[in-house]
Amino acid sequence: MLILLFFSWLFYGAIHSLMASNYFKNFVAEKMGKYVRFYRLFYNVIAFVLLIPVLALQFSTEKNTLWQVSDYEAISGKFISVLGTIFIAIALQGYDLGEFSGIHFKKQDEIPAFKTDGLLQYVRHPIYFGILLLFWGLFVADASTKSLLGAIAVTIYLLIGVYFEEKKLVLVFGEKYKAYQKNVPMLIPFLRF
Template structure:
């Protein structure tokens, strides 16, 4: 039963994430809230963080039942995957303002926004999702528990949905520029380049 609740918590977390990040909701709130809308991104970030902390705390109290046998090689690959995922997230986050991302700095006017195509964004459209996928995979290899497997499975199930809604917002924001970018650059798994 613990795992069903964990799946439900992830479902609510991801559903609220997609709903609160939707362009349609943001446009409605911006017209209704006026100048107070500048605080919406911070509210959204704090809500997501609080929900994530609750999810983690619930997950910690589930008794650990291993699904994978412990092994040095598996732990090594787990740490490597999680480290590489962290590197991707940290490096790709240098391309945009973290203050604007969490809502502590004001958004740029629509005319000043530019589509990022450099760094990791030149290899994949969603490096943050790719990094999270590697971190969750690494955690599953290291912990080897049913809970870690549920975390990974829920993320994998959500990725196509999250990408769909995020790209819907990006199409609305950047139009043909994003359409061209989408045709040239894969979503999560970069094209292998051989010399």
């Protein structure tokens, strides 16, 4: 069951990344024609629907602990997870949530604004950082094999996703983004990573 859980997370990440790729977007744009403006909404609905069975598997998998968690570890892990959730919520405030969700449509050739304010001045991918805190905090809180596998799979997915996302951002914003890469950490605030 743990192997299935691990590969479910990786499969979800692969589908999510494929759908976010320029190659897939361009393919869909050819097929959808004028309806391509609905792509972001379609992408988010599919991502949400595909996440449901993965989360169901995550929560239904038997909990085998790797060691007995102390009260301090449990509290620390929950604190880290809550901090990650707060970080995600603050990061989302820096985006146009209507556009981010796909509810508000933009023209396909419209270039998004290059933003470096809010949490983006400390880390290039604040939502991903929050997700890492959330998942690794869950592992610290319960030290279970399923939490560890979930955290490892999500970390692998995010590292691969960030690699491709960075390439897209360099294509869109060019030298401006390259300078930003040199000055702001990718995933962990205040570290050169």
